[in-house]
Amino acid sequence: MSFGKNLQYLRQLSKNMTQEALAEKLNVSRQTISKWEMDAANPEMDKALEICKIFNCTLDNLFREEMDKRSDSYSNLRVEEVAGFQYIEHTVISTDPESDAISRMYKIAEENGIENPRVIGWDFPNLSQEQINVFSMHGYTAALVLSDDVKPEGYQIKEQSSHKYVAIRIERPYDNPFVTIPGAYHTLFDFMRTNGLEQAENDVIPCFETDGDSMDVYIACR
Known part of the structure; x- marks a missing residue:
């Protein structure tokens, strides 16, 4: 230190x-x-x-x-107004839920002819202590951002209103994901505290991350 x-x-x-x-x-x-x-x-x-x-x-x-706790992988720390969007989501609870949840969203995108799909995700917190401590499970929700003309069948379409977020970009997020991704959230919370911002949780996705070779991590703020 x-x-x-x-x-x-x-x-x-x-x-x-x-x-x-x-x-x-x-x-x-x-x-x-x-x-x-x-x-x-x-x-x-x-x-x-x-x-x-x-x-x-x-x-x-x-x-x-x-x-x-930042590294050379981080860039573009910013405050951003994220435009509203519609989305569907899929939650998986298992020992490795991220890949299954994200793959499901890409499959739906392919089935509906969506090119260059935008997939985001966040941790799903509503697990029992038995699931966490005994079975080493955790939850992850992946979401597919929709255009106005795409309505996949069998899924509830949800809406996210325009909102302010703090965000940071991670290059090569999966080279060392258990360090760089938590470190990105740590940096964003430090940034919010230092600049007098508070986390927003009501009527908005509190935090999410994008999928891809580079990852943008977002935390809703006010």
Whole structure:
């Protein structure tokens, strides 16, 4: 863990705040910020508390955590207004549900003549403790985004209204999925906290990820 790396990480999340801008907020010199970020010095307690207030974090976040879990795989961290869309969904509960759920959506797309289908997905949380702890199961919901003229039979068509999301892109998400994908969500939650955003969960898909060689991860916010 490194206070300096954490401070630099928080600056970058906060709309790429410059060292000069942070120095002005703290009434210190830019050189002081530079020393902190190189771990050549640590701030006094009053300045550390001011930093926590600026970035909406805790002293534990600053000094004890490894906040920057990003990798070279991440890019295009942003706030995006996602246009409304219609979709159908399919949930699988098993020891490896993602591939089955996603494959089902691509099969439906092929059956309905949908070219370049857009498939998204998210974890399905409503499992019993027995399913999780005894049988090592988890759930995953895959969804096929529909155009107005496509209505697959046998599925309830749902609607997602236009909504604001924070998002990040992962290149090569499946090279190390158990690190890069959770790390992307971690980065998005840090970004939301630092910029005064809250997660939105009512009447909207709370979070989802796209399928493909590169993956965009989205969390609904307000």
